[in-house]
Amino acid sequence: MVLGKGASSSLSMKMADGAEDMVNNNNFTVLVVDDDPLIRKLHDMHLKNFGLRAQVVENGKKAVDLCHVGANFNLILMDREMPVMNGAEATKELRAMGVNSLIVGVTSCGSPNEKQAFMEAGLDYCFEKPLTPDKITFLLQELNKNN
Numbered sequence: 001m002v003l004g005k006g007a008s009s010s011l012s013m014k015m016a017d018g019a020e021d022m023v024n025n026n027n028f029t030v031l032v033v034d035d036d037p038l039i040r041k042l043h044d045m046h047l048k049n050f051g052l053r054a055q056v057v058e059n060g061k062k063a064v065d066l067c068h069v070g071a072n073f074n075l076i077l078m079d080r081e082m083p084v085m086n087g088a089e090a091t092k093e094l095r096a097m098g099v100n101s102l103i104v105g106v107t108s109c110g111s112p113n114e115k116q117a118f119m120e121a122g123l124d125y126c127f128e129k130p131l132t133p134d135k136i137t138f139l140l141q142e143l144n145k146n147n
């Protein structure tokens with residue numbers, strides 16, 4: 001299930017013709033926030049295949065701390081359930097700090113209410129885990145639209 005901004009219709013599209021160009025023509029900065037080392041590795045690998053180099057941290061607090069000291073990301077991939085600071089709290093805090101990155105929830109569990117609360121914390125989109133090439137293609141299209 002995908003929530004937010006008409007994402008479901010866009011996601012059903014196959015890779016656009018320009019997708020290959022996007023692989024080599026982007027300098028977007030990405031932050032992966034997830035407490036699961038396997039997911040961090042998997043997402044990092046998918047992003048690398050698109051020529052994206054991601055920074056990875058294991059909880060929301062570390063994401064907030066990074067942005068506090070001036071780190072800047074075009075895209076933040078945010079898990080929901082994490083120790084220390086969860087994805088919703090971190091997203092709220094980042095938005096309150098004025099962070100206007102594309103923040104995308106990537107989450108495996110949770111009731112519709114929990115997902116809704118996560119969206120309302122300030123997400124642009126919320127995807128089911130794991131990230132896939134189709135989802136990354138969609139996000140790159142969004143980044144290219146807005147940057």
Ligand SMILES: [Mg+2]
Nearest residue numbers: 035079081082
């Ligand atoms: Mg988690």
